[in-house]
Amino acid sequence: MVIGGALRKDAIAYGADGIASDVPVVEEPYDHVIIATGSRPFVPPMEGFGGPGAFLFRTIDDCDRIAEFAKASKRAAVIGGGLLGLEAARGLMTHDVHVTVLEAAPQLMIAQLDPEAGEMLKKTIEGMGIRVLCNTITAKIVRTNDRITHLEFKDGATIETDMVVVSAGIRPITEIATASGLTVNKAVVCDDQMRTSDRAIFAVGECVEHRGRIYGLVDPIWEQAKVLADVLTVFNPKAEYLGSKLGTKLKVMGVELASMGETKPSLPGDEVVVYREPSRGVYKKLIVRDNVIAGAILLGETDTAGVLMQMFMANAAVSARRADLLFGSSSGAPVLSVFDLPDHAQICNCNGVSKGQIKEAITIGKGHSVSKVGGCMKAGLGCGSCKSLVAQLIEAYAGEVKDDPSEHYYVPGVPLEKSQLVAEIRKRGLKSVSAVFRELAGGKEDPGRKVGLASLLKTLWPGEYDDERDARFINDRVHANIQKDGTFSVVPRIYGGVMSPAELRRIADVAEKFEVPMVKITGGQRLDLLGVKKENLPKIWKELGIPSGHAYTKAFRTCKSCVGTDFCRYGLGDSIKLAQEIERRFQGIESPHKMKLATGGCPRNCSEAYDKDLGAVAIEGGKWEIYVGGAAGGSVRKGDLLCTVETHADVLKYMGRFMQYYREHGKYLERSYGFVERLGIEAIRKVIVDDSESICARLDADIQKAVDAYKDPWKETELPGYPPAVQWCGTGARPCSSRK
């Protein structure tokens, strides 16, 4: 049972005396009650409020009425010098009326500013032609012939005005809670689980007082609602709401302002850093407590607000040079974040997009989501490692990053997230890319997503997937990696980086015979034949007689290893043998992005196993540590320790489980490091080590199916009935007719 809810237009849910008289009384038994009665605008006690010319400032309708009335007015008074009061004043100014702001407190915006910043803001606003009176309490609205003529203040002074707008904050609606005997202080008192003084009754929103605080912004209320939902549904009965950190970035009458946390020091050890530049109306203040930001005010210049807000919300340790926090770093190095970079600094290094260009896309092009900015600037569409910087820029210049729901769609034309799409594909038994587009996207085959869908379908239907070659990226059509000049690279599989002299000789012979322009050792400890012409590919495969190394596709790539125990005097575990076992088992397994692996015979990391998608490192005592989510590409990240096991078989088991889980839940082109960061290693460990969802046996079986379905793609040309790997296109054409 929920008391409260959305207001009908013009309806008052709860009158001043509690319940509207024309509403029938309903009796209803309950297990739990949620009180979400919200708040009502506060009108300070004064004589004569109400009637024409006196307004609240709360709804769109209020705004319309105020604007209408202002047309026929010369003077307006706004009671309340908070954020909304100032917004009202600015709105009135645009209607060409003389505006006076009346604030009972000694300063403007007392919730967000300290007295000095308040005074500076007052001067700035007065410079725009608005009169500001602080320490002023209105006692009476005086009318003549039903028209407002002037206001009388408590101290006896008066001002002339034609209209009054009250924006003096809100008051929680608590009548129902009070009448029910619940503990009510300033609002309905709740504990950390949003429970009132009655265990079966909860409250949420602006009617709640939690740890002595009342919130009027939407973010804290979402946090409360989430905890309430977790508790009530027993999804997480121990969920707790511990209060919210408040920060705002806004423009008050064109003045940039950011405020977060406390406005003045409150503990003896608090460190206060202040910068003031009155001639430009700039004021910056930082309160640091235990090396984290306890509060900050930036007025007039807010370049570092985004990063300060992030550090504040995250309780991040701040840099030793406090000035960097207020002005950005002096060296230009990105010690703080992307905000401090100059406009010409390149953000997307793949596509060469500068900060200034992204800023333009955000401010002029209204690109308020990472995908939108990517859509118009291509920033973030290469390796993707700058996406978080783009998000930071959006936050800085647009206020917040819009969550574009289509970002989560696996295929843009199909409004389904991956898990929903998978369910739909399974339900309808769609086994080809064209079938998915036909059934779910009205036949519109988005060329940007065919390849991702193909990968997904191959994972979903091992052995049954209807392989339409046009849905393959060129690399997967020809089982080789396309190069900048349209030639291809050929990388034979070399298990664990170990090969026989005969294989080495064969590779050399093939390279000579086909005049391969370059033979190179890759980062994954293999040999790469570069510059191969497309038409030579099948002949080369045949002569090599070595399986494909899959150095071209979104799949298991390689497992490199160090020297291990055979020769190395430090080796603790047989990393070569393990790497070969891993590579033989998982070769060709498709995944949302490529998977590069390594094994290390000791923690010295010669094979870089710590920063691979999956890595196994031998430690003393005959054990192996398994790391996942490492990266040493566009992003550099040390992998997270998933678990420690004793045998090679266990390494294979947990690696396979992780791969299958990643195959099922990773977004297309999301590397394992993004996946692990998104889900969190603890959550992943729970599922694939602790088996919290009882799916480990199923994961093991499914990865086994994928392993069993492996076929060497370089052999497919030899299989009867298999579509030719490459359409061997001639390049001639004969003219048949010509007419002038």
Add this chain to the structure above:
Amino acid sequence: MNTTSQTVNLGSIETIPVGQGRCFVIDGHEIAVFRQRDGRLFATQNRCPHKQGPLAEGVIGAGQVVCPLHAHKFDLTTGAGSQAGECLKTYRVSESNREVLLHL
């Protein structure tokens, strides 16, 4: 080529796999011909204006091609590119008696 009208027979439609493209060289010009799954044919210059990627090797769909090198996208009908200032030359192409006719 623009001042005169010429039709070139590129041979059987079956030489272009369904849903894919194929490059033909005509008078030294590389021209990519695409055969979309719905049967529609398109023809454009083969080289991507960005870095000369072979567009005939690109993935197509919904009247667009994605360059295999850097994923620049082009409208196969108009030639318009996803990047400002990038545009493809397009050609009329038709099918007659299962043969592909390119109109230059």
